[in-house]
Amino acid sequence: MKNPLKGNVQEFDIIVIGHQRANIYFGDDPVNPPRSKPVTCTSSLIRGIDWDGKPYCLLVDPTTRDTPEAYYFDLTRRTGLKPEHITHCFSTHEHFDHLEGLLYFPDAKWLVGKPNLPWASSSMLVDKAKLSGVEGEFLPGVMAVPLPGHTNTLHGVAFVLDGKRVIVAGDAVVSRHHFKDNANNFEDDAEAAMETQLRIKREYDIVIPGHDNLIII
16 A cells, blocks of 8 residues: 555454365365355454544454354454444455355445445345445545455455554455465456455555454565
């Protein structure tokens, strides 16, 4: 990020650490994966002050759990918040584990990167009428950032907190093992996926991947 964002971001939390059903770095067999469904992605919460001076609570990639109540338990345990306190949800891309959790928060604003809106809207998982496409700075100091490769319309969420440049990358970065090798899974464009990861390494200090704990560069 050449021009670090200035805004009223106050804190962020990891609500759920995602997993993969099979991880090649662990020697897993993708035909007989060791983990059962549902696949769970890493889910993050960003808190700050909106344009009107009111507090917001933004969930990035609210993910699938066995039940909504299982997600609410993690949310409350980590933050003290209840589902009704969530004001915004952002889905990084249209894959079900990053999108279906929107249904757990029907009163929040559902956001996706603007180029991803047609793909997310075509999903049978969510009500397309509730989705809004955003680009650039959509909350003070919080920006939707194109991260193509895994899918060509994937958008992460970037912000600066305590002088650290943070990117919630979705599956542009699957795990710390993939990130080390500039590798990805199931990408639409392998070359673009690699270029995106190299750019993330140049421009950010903290990465929240799609299926792992945060990475400090």
